[in-house]
Amino acid sequence: MVSIAAQPYPFDFDPAHAALLIIDMQRDFLEPGGFGAALGNDPCVLRRLIAPISRLRAAARAAGMMVIHTREGHRPDLSDLPPAKRVRGRPTRAIGDPGPMGRLLVRGEAGHAIVPELAPAHDEPVIDKPGKGAFHATDLEAILHHRGIRQLVICGVTTEVCVQTTLREANDRGYECVVVSDGTGSYFPHFHQAALAMITAQGGIFGWVADEAAVLAALAKNEGGPAVNLPPAWDELRAVFYRYEAALVAGDFAALAAFFWASPHVVRYGLAEHQYGGDEIALYLEAQREIREKTDGVWMARDLAGTVVTTFGRDAGTASTLFRRNDSGRTGRQMQTWIRMAGRWRIVAAHVSFLDFEYPA
Secondary structure, eight states: OEEEOOBSSOEEEOGGGEEEEEEOOBHHHHSTTSHHHHTTOOGGGGGGGHHHHHHHHHHHHHTTOEEEEEEEOBOTTOTTSOHHHHHTTOOSSOTTSOOBTBSTTBTTSGGGSBOGGGOOOTTSOEEEESSSSSSTTSSHHHHHHHTTOOEEEEEEEOIIIIIHHHHHHHHHTTOEEEEEEEEEEOSSHHHHHHHHHHHHHHHHSSOEEEOHHHHHHHHHTOTTOSOBSOHHHHHHHHHHHHHHHHHHHHTOHHHHHHHBOOSTTOEEEOSSOEEESHHHHHHHHHHHHHHHHTOOSOSSOEEEEEEEEEEETTTEEEEEEEEEETTTOOEEEEEEEEEEETTEEEEEEEEEEEOSSOOOO
């Protein structure tokens, strides 16, 4: 538990049971030709939020927090669009009408997508909502419940509409919420300020407000560190480790090479050799492939023991194991450091060596 400097008073923050909720950072609201522009707004004023939200997201992931995105939009047949919503304001271009990025605010169209700078990672849920609030007609509450989430850090657009509607829905459901003042925004600055003032009025009637720096500072001093062995990350890394093991035993060196980070910074210490950088590792594995092609039978059958996979947050982990070679009976140990990059786990450091003693059965 750490404290976030917030208004109306400090927020007691538990990152292990909190989620970062990013509201509607869609092209339709942040780019010319989208729905926001069709309503007569300047979408460029909201693009300043991309940088702070990106920093918040990176810090949240490093702390092991869940990250959730929302998108407002409707089915292509508009069957979930109330007629009153479509005609409200007498727009010249309404929801569902064609625009430069496809039909406005319709799921599956280019404008409905989240801006590329904040594109969700594969393990970050995306909530498609037909209304202003993220809880209405969605499975957001079920997701939060199953993950044990009790607190929300909210950012996105717009402060007085979808952000505040979601905040009020969350408040009524018993969630503690802090809204990031410079991680939210409006086409109208005075609406943004008024919405923030409403949140903190009367001792925080709807929640807390803090700036990006305060949230980042709290995450940086989180004494608990990143969450260990979060189920999705741990399950993924364990499965990847055993795919690596299967490729090793089969002598599939092309598959093995793909597990390593293609960077000059990756290091591998082998049984009788070492490599610095992805190019050296690739050359080593190519040489091993040529040897394998001249070898009959199983390449490197071995039994594992004491295997431990540990993840830290959602994007880092280690895999350690003892092994016994079936051909020679020799025992050894292996350790790998893995980092998730662009949605895929990669080995950034590895060590394998033989032991001069038998490991316990």
